[in-house]
Amino acid sequence: MSTQDSEDILVRERNGNVLVARLNRPKARNALTPELMSALGQALLDAENDPDLRAVVVTGSGDRVFCPGMDLRAFSRGEQTVLGADEGRAAYQRFLDGGSTVPVVGAANGTALGGGMELLLACDVVVASAAATFGFPEVKRGLFPAGGGAALGTRIPLATALELVLTGDAVDAARARQIGLVNSVVDADQVLPAALELAGRIAANAPLGLAAAKELVRLTITDPERAAARQQELQHRVFTSEDAKEGAVAFMEKRAPVWRGC
Structure with a gap:
């Protein structure tokens, strides 16, 4: 299990009435661990309880990968991958289940796969890098999408959802936009500015x-x-x-x- 402190693996930045929560495990390409999921859940929970925050932007460190999903290195060593019972982890699961009350904008600065794609699906709207790819490769690793990806057919056409989860193949940003996985596609250096602009328009409402x-x-x-x-x-x-x-x-x-x- 990672020994990094949650303050290091998730960086919080305030931008007016918008909170930016940045996945920050660049050496592991921002792969998900229980600690990172707990830290993000706690950030979302804190935002819900802060009347001065009206929206959250979730992004990742670096310019190539948003999140590749589960940390397979840790998984192969038999380390914990299931969320525990602490407040942050419960909040993260509620977020995946669509129960977070604060509006969340995903800023996919790079590729999102598996659990990283499920994290984006939990966001309300998503701005993506034109250089990114998206997919659910779990079946290629002996697994299946267990964090919301199995419900993909409620988000996009059923046949397309089945194609993605059964083949494990990824799609590029243009195709992701076409099938409804993301809302907009911009140049890589414009992802966060575009996400903040969108979050600002949302946060201006009641x-x-x-x-x-x-x-x-x-x-x-x-x-x-x-x-x-x-x-x-x-x-x-x-x-x-x-x-x-x-x-x-x-x-x-x-x-x-x-x-x-x-």
């Missing part, structure tokens, strides 16, 4: 409305019946909020709204 919209869009895919009931609950809370009043008043006064998150 936090209660953002959280409700994110939850309902995801829930409608996985549990339509629950989504219908949840919409009624959220509609009352959001539409009667102070932010809803502020949005209407700001529109009438032709000024930018000042959100309070309540």
